Amino acid sequence: MKLLLSSAILTGKLAAKLSRVCGYGGSSFPGLLARLFCPGALKKLAAQVRKGIIVVTGTNGKTTTVNMITGVLQEAGFKTISNREGANMISGITTSFIMNSIASGKIDCDYAVIEVDEASIPEVLDNLSPRLVVLTNFFQDQLDRYWELGKVIGIIRDSLLGQSQTTLVLNADDPLVAQFHRTTCLPVYYFGLAADKNTGKRDPTAREARLCPFCGSLLVYNYCHYGQLGAYSCPDCGFKRPKPQVEAMEAGEEGVYSLTYPGSMVPSIAALEMQTQGLHNVYNALAAFSVSILLGVNLQTILGGLRKYRPAIGRMENFRHGNNQVYLNLVKNPTGFNQGLETLCEDRGAGDVLIVLNDNFADSRDISWIWDVNFEMLAARQKHLQCFICSGLRGEEVALRLKYAGIPTGKIVANASMNQAVRAVLGGNRGSTYIFSTYTALRPVHKIIESLVEKGDKSDQGMPSVS
Ligand SMILES: [Zn+2]
Numbered sequence: 206m207k208l209l210l211s212s213a214i215l216t217g218k219l220a221a222k223l224s225r226v227c228g229y230g231g232s233s234f235p236g237l238l239a240r241l242f243c244p245g246a247l248k249k250l251a252a253q254v255r256k257g258i259i260v261v262t263g264t265n266g267k268t269t270t271v272n273m274i275t276g277v278l279q280e281a282g283f284k285t286i287s288n289r290e291g292a293n294m295i296s297g298i299t300t301s302f303i304m305n306s307i308a309s310g311k312i313d314c315d316y317a318v319i320e321v322d323e324a325s326i327p328e329v330l331d332n333l334s335p336r337l338v339v340l341t342n343f344f345q346d347q348l349d350r351y352w353e354l355g356k357v358i359g360i361i362r363d364s365l366l367g368q369s370q371t372t373l374v375l376n377a378d379d380p381l382v383a384q385f386h387r388t389t390c391l392p393v394y395y396f397g398l399a400a401d402k403n404t405g406k407r408d409p410t411a412r413e414a415r416l417c418p419f420c421g422s423l424l425v426y427n428y429c430h431y432g433q434l435g436a437y438s439c440p441d442c443g444f445k446r447p448k449p450q451v452e453a454m455e456a457g458e459e460g461v462y463s464l465t466y467p468g469s470m471v472p473s474i475a476a477l478e479m480q481t482q483g484l485h486n487v488y489n490a491l492a493a494f495s496v497s498i499l500l501g502v503n504l505q506t507i508l509g510g511l512r513k514y515r516p517a518i519g520r521m522e523n524f525r526h527g528n529n530q531v532y533l534n535l536v537k538n539p540t541g542f543n544q545g546l547e548t549l550c551e552d553r554g555a556g557d558v559l560i561v562l563n564d565n566f567a568d569s570r571d572i573s574w575i576w577d578v579n580f581e582m583l584a585a586r587q588k589h590l591q592c593f594i595c596s597g598l599r600g601e602e603v604a605l606r607l608k609y610a611g612i613p614t615g616k617i618v619a620n621a622s623m624n625q626a627v628r629a630v631l632g633g634n635r636g637s638t639y640i641f642s643t644y645t646a647l648r649p650v651h652k653i654i655e656s657l658v659e660k661g662d663k664s665d666q667g668m669p670s671v672s
Pocket of ligand 1: 417418420422439440441442443444503640
């Protein structure tokens with residue numbers, strides 16, 4: 206068996222080297238090959254992780270949450286491995302373990318922090334037996350790549366039922382996530398975001414999770430931060446947003462949140478400072494904070510690690526162009542796109558917008574999801590915005606969508622050439638520029654921007670995952 210594992214590791218490492226030499230970045234292939242040689246390879250490697258495995262899953266925020274947790278644990282001096290490259294299905298995860306092991310089959314690490322694609326959860330949990338499982342949120346994703354939301358949630362719940370040693374770290378603000386306490390009976394730790402001065406201004410109608418998961422009655426929402434994330438309660442069975450152990454409140458200063466968390470004796474307060482924008486990143490930081498507290502990391506180390514965190518490519522990544530800021534954001538589903546648009550709308554200095562939409566397999570072949578994106582909020586602010594450039598393989602459809610959203614056609618430009626489109630939007634020079642790109646356009650767009658601007662902050666965290 207040991208020989209089998211060794212040959213699987215050597216084959217995997219060789220495959221990784223070959224694909225690098227041949228110019229393929231693919232990180233799933235080595236794991237796939239290794240699993241053919243030794244189907245038990247992942248289980249054997251995972252069993253050697255000394256202090257435990259942390260699994261992060263959910264629709265949005267997986268890559269960022271994994272990178273934040275990994276940053277904190279490394280700051281605390283732990284040897285940590287993760288699938289930063291974002292290959293988040295069983296083969297890609299196997300690759301990460303293989304690349305961190307030596308030929309004899311030994312792996313030397315304290316923690317493994319692993320992002321897992323929702324659909325791969327059953328097989329991955331079976332192999333990893335994680336100490337903690339983080340559920341970020343559940344939104345309807347690209348319909349042709351994923352199953353219906355209810356089915357995804359059911360599959361994750363069923364696979365958790367076999368994990369008696371696991372503690373769940375749950376987003377209290379998402380009823381689809383918070384229900385896991387009752388449906389799995391596992392120990393849970395909640396994180397959430399309290400109401401703030403903007404909550405009342407946002408639309409309290411949830412797109413998903415309108416019904417109570419337990420009795421089917423209409424849930425009542427006091428407020429929503431975005432999507433269905435907010436304060437909900439069921440008038441019939443009493444299911445409601447649980448009081449989170451870790452809760453953030455906006456502290457007034459931009460980018461600073463006041464956190465309450467269970468201190469040694471009484472609830473304590475800490476100031477969370479971040480260099481990333483957007484409420485979704487506050488949720489990611491809350492998840493990372495909760496995990497780190499549960500693992501016993503010292504408070505100052507956690508806060509320091511989170512403060513240092515820089516977004517990966519295309520996660521509201523920031524560049525400077527002359528006197529202006531440029532933000533690049535990966536978009537792949539309506540909720541994530543709406544979050545990016547909200548950040549744009551809250552930025553009083555925003556000037557120009559570029560949307561690059563491709564429809565290759567990794568982007569989703571079906572682009573009908575753009576009709577669920579709330580571009581109408583851009584229309585409401587269009588007086589302050591100068592120009593909307595649409596590019597990529599399906600740039601014209603975005604242009605059409607913007608027209609239907611109520612943006613004057615005189616402000617909409619479709620340009621099939623990504624190069625010209627990026628140059629045009631940066632050439633506008635009328636305040637901050639927001640660029641939204643689907644997955645397969647992200648690298649090329651990133652390259653073009655980099656050739657034209659100085660970097661606002663350094664990012665070396667590789668490509669985010671496709672899901
Ligand atoms: Zn109910």
